[in-house]
Amino acid sequence: MNELLTQDTSYGTPVTLTAAISGNNYCGGTLVYFLDGGFEIGFATAVQTSYLPETPVCTATLAPNAYTSAFTLGAHDLQVDGYSFVLVVNPLTTAMTSLQATPPSPTFGQTLTLSATVSPSTATGNVTFYGHNFAMGNPVALNGEIASFSTSTLYTGTHLLTATYGGDTNDASSTSSTVSVYVGAATTTTADVGSQPLHARQHRDSHGHRNTRRCHRDRLIPGRRDLAGNRLSGQWSRDLRYLHPIRRQPRRAPAAPSGRRSAAPVTGQDSRARSL
Numbered sequence: 001m002n003e004l005l006t007q008d009t010s011y012g013t014p015v016t017l018t019a020a021i022s023g024n025n026y027c028g029g030t031l032v033y034f035l036d037g038g039f040e041i042g043f044a045t046a047v048q049t050s051y052l053p054e055t056p057v058c059t060a061t062l063a064p065n066a067y068t069s070a071f072t073l074g075a076h077d078l079q080v081d082g083y084s085f086v087l088v089v090n091p092l093t094t095a096m097t098s099l100q101a102t103p104p105s106p107t108f109g110q111t112l113t114l115s116a117t118v119s120p121s122t123a124t125g126n127v128t129f130y131g132h133n134f135a136m137g138n139p140v141a142l143n144g145e146i147a148s149f150s151t152s153t154l155y156t157g158t159h160l161l162t163a164t165y166g167g168d169t170n171d172a173s174s175t176s177s178t179v180s181v182y183v184g185a186a187t188t189t190t191a192d193v194g195s196q197p198l199h200a201r202q203h204r205d206s207h208g209h210r211n212t213r214r215c216h217r218d219r220l221i222p223g224r225r226d227l228a229g230n231r232l233s234g235q236w237s238r239d240l241r242y243l244h245p246i247r248r249q250p251r252r253a254p255a256a257p258s259g260r261r262s263a264a265p266v267t268g269q270d271s272r273a274r275s276l
Contacts, residue, residue, distance in 0.1 A: 003019070003020050003085070004017070004018070004019050004078060004080060004085035004087065005018040005019065005020055005059075006018055006087060008087065008088040008089070008090060009071070009087070009088075009089055009090070010089070010090050010091065010092050011071070011072075011073055011089055011090065011091055011092060011169050011170065012070075012092065012169070012170075014064035014068065014069040015064060015068040015069070015071060015087070016061060016062065016063060016064055016068070017034055017042075017061070017062040017068060017078070017080075017087075018059060018060070018061045018062075019032060019034070019059065019060050019080040019081070019085075020049075020057060020058075020059050021046060021057070021058045021059070021060065021080070021081050022050075022057045022058075027046050027048065027057075027058035028046060028047060028048030028058055029045060029046065029048075030045070030046045030058070031043050031044075031045060031046070032044050032045070032046050032058075032060035032080060032081055033080075033081075034060075034062050034078060034079075034080055035078065035079040035080075036067070036076050036077070036078055036079075037076070037077050038079070041062075041065070041067045041068060042062045042065055042067065042068070043062070044060040044061050044062045044063075045060065046058035046059065046060045047059055047060070047061075060080070060081075071087070071089040072089065073089050073090070073091060073167070073169065074088070074089060075087070075088050075089075076088070076089065090172065091167060091168075091169065091170055091171050091172040092170045092171070093120065093170060093171050093172070094171070094172040094174060095118050095119065095120070095123050095165050095167065095171040095172060095173070095174045096118070096119045096174060097116055097117070097118050097127070097163055097164070097165045097174045097175060097176040098116070098117045098176050098177075099114060099115070099116050099117075099161065099162065099163040099176035099177070099179050100114070100115045100116075100117070100179070101113070101114055101115075101161065101179050101181050102115065104181065105181070105182050105183075105184060106154075106181070106183055106184070107183065107184045107185065107186050107187060108154075108155070108156050108183055108184065108185055108186045109152055109186055110152060110186075111150055111151070111152045112150065112151055112152065112154060112181065112183075113148060113149070113150045114129050114148065114149045114150070114151075114161060114163065115146055115147075115148045116129070116140075116146065116147045116148075116149075116163035116165070116176060117145055117146055118142060118145050118146075118147070118165045118171075118174075119145060120145075120171065121144065121145045122170070122171075123142065123145065123165070123168060123170075123171045124142060124168045125141075125142060125165065125166045125167060125168045125171075126139035126140060126141050126142065126147070126165075126166050127139065127140050127142060127147035127163050127164065127165050127166070128140070128163070128164050128166065129149045129161065129162075129163050130161065130162045130163070130164065131154075131159050131160070131161050132159065132160055133162075136149065136151060136161075137149060137151075139166065147163070154181075154183045155183065156183050156184060156185050157182070157183060158180060158181070158182050158183075159180070159181045159182075159183065160178050160179075160180055161178065161179045161180075161181055162175055162176050162177075162178050162179070163175070163176045164176075
């Protein structure tokens with residue numbers, strides 16, 4: 001039975017690989033090759049540790065070298081003397097990710113900003129934002145310890161949002177707790193013109209006066225008056241665009257000829273007396 005005696009390690013830590021080989025044949029002094037995914041990473045000479053003729057046991061130790069001192073993160077499929085083993089290289093620390101939504105209850109069409117905070121502050125890499133376990137966009141690079149994502153296309157209803165930090169060489173990936181965001185329907189404002197009096201719904205000029213008659217600016221209308229009450233005659237003002245209704249003036253008695261006095265108005269009694 002063969003086994004890999006080396007335990008899982010952390011990134012950046014030099015690794016010493018030790019394999020125990022047992023079989024029915026003498027194994028001392030033989031060369032043992034170590035492979036990672038089919039690629040040779042070194043070899044070592046086997047040393048006899050058990051001299052039982054039925055089950056001789058040898059150990060082969062591969063000292064740290066340029067390759068084993070820079071194992072990448074993740075699982076490595078190692079092969080020793082035809083047998084496969086798994087070596088897992090872990091990050092040094094586990095990152096913590098938190099998620100915040102602003103505003104917490106937006107309306108439809110309003111911009112929602114998601115901010116993910118990753119600790120420790122030395123963490124680098126990207127954060128991916130998810131809605132209902134589907135990526136909402138491309139990964140966002142950390143700026144310091146914060147990554148932000150904005151959207152205004154969420155439909156009305158409840159959305160379950162998370163943020164996942166992808167990790168780096170020193171920090172393991174992590175996912176934030178789920179944040180529930182409710183997107184409400186857009187609000188509309190309707191003017192209540194039905195409750196306003198009729199004159200309030202009429203057109204008004206720049207002074208707030210109601211316009212009851214509108215004329216062309218260059219058109220001369222005899223007998224009309226401007227807003228100040230002056231009679232329009234001759235030339236039409238370009239600044240005057242709106243007119244008020246014409247007010248009827250009381251008739252005046254005709255002027256008496258010079259040298260004569262006008263007769264006094266005849267009353268009803270005098271007219272009846274003259275007729276007699």
